[in-house]
Structure formats: C-alpha cells, structure tokens
Amino acid sequence: MSTSPRKQHAETLFAGIASDYDRWAQLLSLGQDARWHRVMIERLGLDAQSVVADVATGTAAVAIDLVRRYGCRVVGVDQSEAMLARGHAQVLRAGMKASIELVQGEAESLPFADGEVDALTHTYLLRYVDDPGATLRELARVVRPGGPIASLEFFVPARGWYPAWWAWTRIGLPTGGLLAGDGWYETGRFLGPSIEGFWREWPLERLLALWSAAGIGQLRVRRCSVGGAVIIRGVKR
Numbered sequence: 643m644s645t646s647p648r649k650q651h652a653e654t655l656f657a658g659i660a661s662d663y664d665r666w667a668q669l670l671s672l673g674q675d676a677r678w679h680r681v682m683i684e685r686l687g688l689d690a691q692s693v694v695a696d697v698a699t700g701t702a703a704v705a706i707d708l709v710r711r712y713g714c715r716v717v718g719v720d721q722s723e724a725m726l727a728r729g730h731a732q733v734l735r736a737g738m739k740a741s742i743e744l745v746q747g748e749a750e751s752l753p754f755a756d757g758e759v760d761a762l763t764h765t766y767l768l769r770y771v772d773d774p775g776a777t778l779r780e781l782a783r784v785v786r787p788g789g790p791i792a793s794l795e796f797f798v799p800a801r802g803w804y805p806a807w808w809a810w811t812r813i814g815l816p817t818g819g820l821l822a823g824d825g826w827y828e829t830g831r832f833l834g835p836s837i838e839g840f841w842r843e844w845p846l847e848r849l850l851a852l853w854s855a856a857g858i859g860q861l862r863v864r865r866c867s868v869g870g871a872v873i874i875r876g877v878k879r
Contacts, residue, residue, distance in 0.1 A: 648770060657724040661724075679704050679765070682704070686792060692761060693716075698766060699726075699744060706732065750777050768795060769796075781856070788878060789878045791877070795871065797866075797869050850863070857878060857879045858876035
C-alpha cells in the first residue's frame with residue numbers, strides 16, 4: 643500500500659468513522675448521500691451477466707445498490723481495512739455474499755487485467771489520490787471498450803447557494819461531528835476545505851480533460867442538490 647501523506651491521512655480518517663459510516667454520512671449530507679448513489683448508477687445499461695468494479699467501495703453501499711438494481715456481480719476495492727470490514731458485514735446483512743466480493747487495494751493499481759470488467763464506479767475518490775490523471779487512466783484501463791464509467795464527488799455550489807454551503811461545511815459539519823463522536827469531528831473539519839481545495843486545483847473543465855485523456859468519452863455531467871455533488875459519466879473508448 644502507498645504511504646504518501648495524503649493516503650495515510652485518508653486511512654486514519656476512515657478508520658475512525660467506519661463503524662457507523664453509513665448512518666452519519668446520510669445524516670450529515672442532509673439525507674442526500676444514498677440518493678446520490680442511486681442517481682450515479684442510473685442508466686449504466688448493465689444486466690445480470692455484467693461484472694462491475696466499484697472503486698473506493700468503502701462500506702459497499704454502492705456495490706449493494708448495483709446488485710439490487712441490475713443483479714450484476716460486483717468487485718469492490720478499497721484501501722481501508724476498517725471500511726471493508728464494515729462493508730463485509732453490510733454485504734452479509736443484505737444476503738449478497740454470492741454477488742459481491744470485497745478486496746483491499748488501491749485505485750492507482752487495481753487488481754484487474756486490462757479490460758476485465760464491464761463497468762466501473764467510483765465514489766468520493768479523487769480527493770484522496772496524489773495524481774488524479776494517473777488514477778483515471780488506471781480506472782479506465784480495467785474497463786472493456788464501450789463499458790460505462792461513473793463517478794460521484796462532493797462539489798461546490800455556485801452563486802447564491804455558496805454561503806449556505808460554506809456555513810454548513812465549516813460550522814454545521816464539525817458541530818454534527820461532535821455529536822457523532824469517534825472521528826467524525828475531524829472529518830467534519832476536514833471535508834469543507836478539502837472539497838473546496840480540490841475543485842480550486844481541478845476545476846470541472848480541467849478534470850473532464852483528464853477523463854478524456856484517460857480514454858473516456860461521451861462525458862456527461864450532472865450537478866445534484868443545488869451543486870453539493872457532481873456525477874460524471876462516460877464510456878471507455
């Protein structure tokens with residue numbers, strides 16, 4: 643596993659919140675997190691024979707949604723041992739052990755051959771990698787030509803909604819984190835500056851250029867919840 647400071651911080655962060663991640667992620671996103679997952683996987687054109695890589699799978703929430711919607715097989719990949727442990731419990735509770743395999747690994751070096759999977763999803767990933775362009779190339783590598791790729795990331799609202807978003811991410815999230823306990827206070831303090839810093843460095847147009855350079859075409863963008871999240875979809879060329 644990589645030992646870069648960025649990735650070490652991510653590992654520590656998620657280890658502190660894994661045990662109750664799904665409940666508090668839903669509460670602190672004002673009920674939007676699960677809805678964003680469902681929107682991301684819409685229109686992927688999968689079926690029961692499809693094999694999907696879900697990268698940054700975390701507690702397997704997206705993997706479970708994929709199986710419920712398409713009946714496909716999912717291989718979830720995440721670097722966090724703590725999040726995967728929670729994910730295993732979620733998969734067993736959902737009765738999907740035969741459909742979902744969870745493996746520890748990194749987005750920068752996926753455990754798949756070229757073109758091995760039919761589709762790929764990734765959620766809240768790119769803020770935690772050192773080189774988004776190289777990571778996108780690796781993600782695209784493992785998808786067969788013509789296969790869909792979809793992502794979900796937190797976003798920064800524009801114009802009139804920005805002050806409310808700023809107040810929520812700088813005041814509301816840390817306050818909610820205090821109530822949640824464990825590592826949620828640190829997470830609440832981290833998220834707002836992390837999200838805004840990422841999009842300052844990688845404006846949407848620049849990020850889309852990285853997708854295209856990675857060999858992903860037919861790009862479509864959907865902003866959700868007044869710009870609090872962004873979903874990007876494309877097709878492996």
